[in-house]
Amino acid sequence: MLYQIARPLLFALDPETAHELTLSTLRNLGGLIPSCGRVQAEPVEVMGLRFPNRVGLAAGLDKNGEVIDGLASFGFGFIEVGTVTPLAQPGNPKPRMFRIPSRKAIINRMGFNNHGVDNLVAHVKASKFKGVLGINIGKNLVTPIERAVDDYLICLDKVYAHASYVTINISSPNTKNLRQLQGESELDALLGTLKARQTALADQHGRYVPMTLKIAPDLDEEQIVTIADALRRHRIDGVIATNTMIGREGVEGQPHANEAGGLSGAPVREKSTLVIAELARRLASEVPIIGVGGITEAAHAAEKIAAGASLVQIYTGFIYGGPELVGDCIKATEQAARPR
Template identity: 70%
Template sequence: MLYDLARPLLFSLDAETAHEFSLAALNVAGRVLPAGRPEPAEPVQAMGITFPNRVGLAAGLDKNGEAIDGLARMGFGFIEIGTVTPRGQPGNPRPRLFRLPEVRGIINRMGFNNHGVDALVANVKAARFRGVLGINIGKNFDTPIERAADDYLACLEKVYALASYVTVNISSPNTQNLRQLQGESELDDLLGRLKAAQERLADAHGRYVPLALKIAPDLDDPQIAGIADALRRHRVDAVIATNTTISRDKVQGVRYAEQQGGLSGAPVLEASTAVVGKLAARLGNELPIIAAGGILDGRAARAKLDAGATLVQVYSGLIYRGPALVRECVRATDLPPAAAA
């Protein structure tokens, strides 16, 4: 109800200004209000982690981990922060965030704007939150693609001890050439180096932190098959499907549709869910799929599980629905697909 009252004001502001205002408000709420609790549901096991419910926050909303405690009050079963890079960077020039309310979509070309991994680490250490925390890592915009693995490894080293799991983001369309890392040889090299580092860090810390790979929805069937095989070959712990899309098929003629960047929200639901289904068919039950993309109601969240996902994440849907979306999605996903059928 509070969000319904606040939404007209937020939508009267520039999209990025509204985002900054909301994040600041969540930061304050997290500092002054009692700690939040996950929406009650049957716990779920994935990646060796117990998730109190199946609904998480996708990366991108809180890139620097500034409002973790405030976000925890929304009832998420897990929270993912980032994408963070080794060095802070401003991202792409503004304006770079656009609402498409007619189709409940968002276009962004933020470009991994963040304060750097050291700032994120400090924020995580200061937070009261002790739930499941994912940390999403990427590369700096000016790091040559052939040296991208160095950036991922640098971030992994610094966040390992604080993360419940670490997500490797190779699928944002807003960092030049980043999606090349989804290619067969590039992905093999990156995953091989990351898994070696994970093994070393697990020994050093006495604790195994799972790795998840986040992929794009703009993949053809041979690419999906190749990625699935690489995930299996390198024993990656989970896959997140999917990031934003560069396709504009679902938003033709809509204001801002011509803007460059990744499209999220309702227009990506169909494509993203299709990728989940194809991954599930290829992977079986070998590793969990975390589904993101186009979840604006409980029915969409349920569809992700029915396609083969174990967990789901929301972000753009929060812009249009507010915190009520979390509870609705938890209720819709509280039973496994077979039990709900």
């Protein structure tokens, strides 16, 4: 109810200004926000982790891990923060985020703006949150693509002890050449190196932290097969499908539709679900899937589970629908996951 009152005020502001205001409110009042009515759900074990429910917050909303405790009040089964890079960076020039309300969509070209991995780790350590926390890592803009693995290794080393799982983001369209890492040889080399470091860190810390790969929706069948084979070969713990899309299907002719950047929200739903279904067919339950993309109502979350996802994440739908969407999606995924 409160969000439905606040939303018109927030939507009257520039999207990034509204985002910053929301974070500031959660940062200052997070501990005072009442729990949004916990929805009872059966816990589920995925990647060796126990999730209280199947609905998580996708990376991007809290890039620096500043408002984890405030976000926890909304009932998410898990929270993913980031994307974070080794060094702080400002991201792309503003304006760089655009709403398309008629389509429940957002275009962004943020460019991994964040305060750096050390800053994020400090916030995570200060948080009181004891639930499942994912940390999403990427590369700095100034790092040549052929040295990208170095940035991922730096971040993995620094976040390992503080994460429930770590996500390797190679699918943002807003960092130049990043999606090249989804190519067969590039992906094979990257995952091989990161898997070796994960194994070494598990020995060092006496604790195994799962690692997931976040992929794009703009993939053809051959690319999906390549990725599925690489996930199995390198024993990657999970895959997050999908990030934002480059295409503009579903927003043609709308204001801001021609802005550069990744498109998220309702128009991504179908592509994301198709990628999930194809991955599920190729992986045959060997690697769990976290479904994200276009979940703007509860039925869409159930759709992702039916397509083969074990968990789901929301972000743009949360911006449009507010906290009520979390509880609705928990109920829907609980029902969709029941044996028939």
